[in-house]
Amino acid sequence: MHPIAWALAATLLILVLGVGAVRLLQDRFIYAPTREAPELDEPALARVSAGTITTEDGLRLLTWSMPPQRADAPVVLYLHGNGGNLGDRRRRLGRFAALGWGAQMVEWRGYGGNAGHPSEAGLLRDARAGLAALQAQGHAAGRIVVWGESLGTAVAVALAAERHGAIGAVVLELPFTSLLDLAALHFPWLPAPRLLLRDRFDSLATIPGVTVPVLILSGERDILVPPWMGEALEGAATAPVERWVKPDAGHEELTTEGGFAVVTEFLARRLDLR
Structure with a gap:
């Protein structure tokens, strides 16, 4: 030859x-799960309790829940990113507790000791179960904030788009436009990724269906999810959108680099917190 x-x-x-x-x-x-169940082992999390919720397809998932200290305080439905488990988000709960907020952190299927295997459809079922649990606890829709982190942003957008009137605001920390766009960015040698990827997580197509205020947080030096993706989502949204970009932040630094203060101020205005 x-x-x-x-x-x-x-x-x-x-x-x-x-x-x-x-x-x-x-x-x-x-998906990069830590499969072992996390432990609540910090004094700052004394108000947090571990429990379970049941999804529409019958899975029992671990949750970490914390009631708000005031009736008018936000309650965060926290949807974490693709790596680790809830234990890697303990500091977030500590911040919520310090502000008097309530929270419900949902552990994904296949993560943190949960049965099942993660998928786009499965994670949305998990998020629905978390929202249903908050509704069953009697929290007003206007006080429920869906906060998505990285991969969780796509689930947050999908949940907010289909649950009109059930939430008060959405926080998207390090959001991406779609998994197809990320594949094209990081694996440019792949032919026709649209034919290869089962899970799409297409927030760019879904975000026009969101009707509540949205806050987008991006890091200017994020090499995994470049900030132009947050800008594209802002342009595609039809609801009121605010966007904050930290110039010297990467993919895992926003909440320690001023992002938490931005979220607090956003929610104070949008949810009319007193």
Whole structure:
């Protein structure tokens, strides 16, 4: 075989193997769970209790819940990112507690000791169960804030778009436009990612359906989810949107770099907190 033909054949083989690996192992690229159950082991989390909720497809999921200290305080439905488990978000609960807010952190299926396997449809079912639990506890819709982190932002957008009138505001921390856009950005050699990816998490297409105020938080130096994706979501939204970009922040630094204060001020105005 001619050397050029050998090179073309080798390139094609590598491409086919790469595409096959992505199709078979894509869940490992998208979801990075810590499967062990986290523990509530900090004095600052004394108001937090571990419990379970049941999804519409029958899974029992771990939740960490904390009641608000005042009837007019926000209650955050927190939907975390693709890595780790709830234990990596203890500091968030401590911040919520210090402000007197309530919170419900939902542990995804397949994470933190939960049964099941994560998927786009499955995570949305998990979020629905978390919202239903807050509603069953009697929290007013105008006080419920859906806060999504990274991958959780796509679930937050989908939940807010389908549950009109059930929430008061949405916070999107490090949001992306869609998983297809992320695949094109980080795996440019992939042909036709639209045909390869089962889970799409297409927030750009979904966010026009959100009717409550939205806050978008991005880091200017985020190399995983570039800030232009937050700008694109802002442009596609039809509800009131505010956007904050931290110039020197990456993908995991926003809440320690002023982001929490921005969220607090946003909610004080949008939810008319006193």
